[in-house]
Amino acid sequence: MYPDSAYVQNEPIIYQPFDSTTATWVDTPEALQAMLRDLKIAKEIAVDLEHHDVHSYVGLVSLMQISTREKDWIVDTLVPWREDLQVLNEVFTDPRIIKVLHGSSSDIVWLQRDLGLYMVGLFDTYHASRLLGYPKNGLAYLLHRFANYQTDKRYQMADWRMRPLPEQMYEYARSDTHFLLYIFDNLRNELLTNSDPAIPNGSLIDNVRDLSKGEALQRYERQFYDSKTGSGLFGWYSMLGRSSGHFSREQFAVFRAVHEWRDQTARQKDESLFHILSNQSVLTIAREMPTRLQDLLGYCHPISPAMRKVAPELIGVIQQAKAAGETGPEMKELMKPRGHAQVQFGTVPAISTPQAVSHVPAANRTSSVLGNRQSSSLATLPTSQFWGSTIGGGFKENWQPPTDGPSLAIPLPPLTAEVFEKQGSDLSPSPINVPIDPGARAEHRYTKKRKPREDDVFIVKEAGYSKRQKKSEMQDGLEPVLASEKNVGGNHNADGDCEQMEIPLRDAEDDEETQERVRRKRERNLEKKLRKQQKKDGEHRGTVIDQNGRMETGEPETFDYENAPSVLHARQEKDRGGKASKGIDPYAKSLNAPKGMRKAQKEGAGRSMTYKS
Template sequence: MSTAPRLTPPEVIPGDYVFIDSPDQLQQWLLETEAHLAQSADKRCCLDTEADSLHHYHEKLCLLQVACAGRFALVDPLAISDVSALLNLLDRHELWFHGSDYDLTMLRRTYGWAPKVVRDTQIAARLVGMRQFGLAALLQTVFGLEISKASQKADWSRRPLPPHMLSYAVDDVRYLLPLADYLMQLLREKGREFWFEQSCLELQEDVAARSAAPKEDPWRVQGSGRLHPKGLAILKAMWEWREKIAMEKDIPCYRVMSNKQMVAFAEVFESGGVMHPPAGWRPKWKKEFHELVAEVFKAGQSAWPQRVKKAKARLTDAQRDQIDQLCGMRDKIAEALDIESSLLGSRSTLEEVVAVQAGVGALMEWQREILKAPLESVLSAQPQMS
């Protein structure tokens, strides 16, 4: 991968950020920042978030890290319920994130807010061919900087937040714009700015679609599709029991039992095997576990959930051959472009392209342009579905 000259990272001035935990402080910071932005040639802003999903049952936003015109703020949403003035300011500017999927999801869930213009340095890094695109890895590659990730899994709901966690938090936005400058230079050199803009918009639309979709039968976790009614019955019972325990203890569900463990137990139950709860469980949990197994038997087959039949067209052998051809052509093009092949369209996306009439709509415009020749070659002889 060709690289642009390394940029010099900004000088770090100790204490160059403020921790804001009152509406008055936030209002004052916003007034000052508006004035700075008005005088600044660079109108871009940066945002990152921290939550407590690894420590509590109800996941919540615990910190908003903001950078505007060289000013850094750590805003406490646990202390300030109304941050609409901050969101309004950010909506008036191009907003940069790194790995924004989770941040956008939490912001929409918490505030019903979606930024107007999103830019993501992680997407930019992947589109210029970087294979290690975590923020710490990029800062090491681009600037030779080493930033601590020791607080990545910390409990961000704790108060007061210690200095090392505050320092960690501000670093997540401190270097984003110099990094963005470096990556945008590479994108311009490679003629991929349009790819970047479309990919950022696609991410926003994906997050919006996921957020709007109701979650039906949330107990049908990954892996449950291979279970039959008996296994589904015990899986549903375990999921409901796990939710109750996690809520009572205010701990994440996975600390009671992971989804993978539940599916494994359900497979044992379905095959008629003996189910032994984990050895480290407290006696009360073991007792309740055996009771829920007995309840599933007692309820009988008529009460067991049924498998979900997905209305999905089956692919013919000829169509599978076409998908293999497309994937092969895609991989060669990606190798020549020095990017991951999945960026040109995942296998599942290419399956949709082949299986659905006018399925090329599943691809972004820039992907369709790159894959134009392979698509025309393969789809011109598209067979019918079975």
């Protein structure tokens, strides 16, 4: 359990200035004891590791950063007395001290493997940011959000084995823990604010505690490699399961032999697998099966110095595997579903019943049932690990369709003979209760408009009528009528009787002015249309507008071909301003044709083409 201070909202304690402070370098037993005395009196500490695995098969913890509210330390974990660092378990396993880490999944395993250190009272800020719904969950985002600090990601994959450590890398390592306790304070307050203890699992602090406990309960086990079945973290089974395509017998034999050779070579030279040969290069070599050194190096990109030295050895491995693959197993014979899930450092038996889940530690429960970020591919299982054989395979066979008939979302009307005998019967289905936005239009957009009947009641908006109604009445030759005159409902008095509304009609003079205004507008539109047509087609003579405003076209003038200037022999004459006239030049674009090859310059006697002199 977390101490009581984790469940109380307090003002975040501001961090020490980063520019005016520095970290203490711990590389002697005396400096380690001095740091341990300060850590024992702290309530919260921040921890981070720098791990090197670019040129190492297993990996190596190169630095450890620890911070309190007042001080920062950087511990050299490559010292000869590194076993003495186990004394830090006095602090790391003390439940009264909260250990704040970010993304501790790998750090927990590395601490056990290289230093023999374990964690109790872990608070992982990664899980806290996820529960709070942050858009990003990386440490760089949290540093920028709360401390306005920008990290330099160039040193994330640097070689942390260098001694002495460069100043830029030294400051980068210190920044990972210097602001982390201030970030912890802000996350704790937000988790408490958004918690609801009244509901189950409503305490976000306890949720972070459970997730962090699952990370701390991980156990390190040595990696293994099975060349026959391809099991293991970096086994060929998981790699081939993620790739597409099918190998023949020879190609499959070459693939397994090259994959095993890469693992053995990396172990012997203590290099990473991908520094020897990338996954894509392994697949390409298996597909092409090169037998010459030149072809082999062409398929290895990039080529590391370690690979270039052992490339001739790989040629012999390919030749032997290709010959043995003629009678070897098929790819489909070995790529069958496994009966257990493969995890990072070993195999975990399948869990057949839900009751067995509670007896498995949180770390194993996550890796075996859900799969963690470090696990290899999970094979398809014949039965569910959670439900077991509760849902059998004969479910579809025993299923019978319902006998009550189909159930539709929209009910159909009763289609009987009596319905079709009645004329004008309503065949529409029963109304469906559809929630409509209060601000939406009164008329449903999917309802078809119908023509108004004589007994319909029109609602008078104003003492007028719409433009569309007015236009339709004028086209029909009718006198415009107010919408209020069509209202047969009228006003209702106190007795509920309907009273007709008396609205004055328009005068005849007003109607004549309206018609005259519409006629003039129509003529203006026709004139605009005529000018646009003349501009498009050039001069178009003989076009007139009749009394009704229609456009009529007369006979155009005859073109005089005899007196027209020649187009073929036209010349570009210049006007008084010196500009070329608009005459047609048939040879104007002749120079735009593609040019031929330049004439090769021959070397003369006694002269060299290297230098021009």
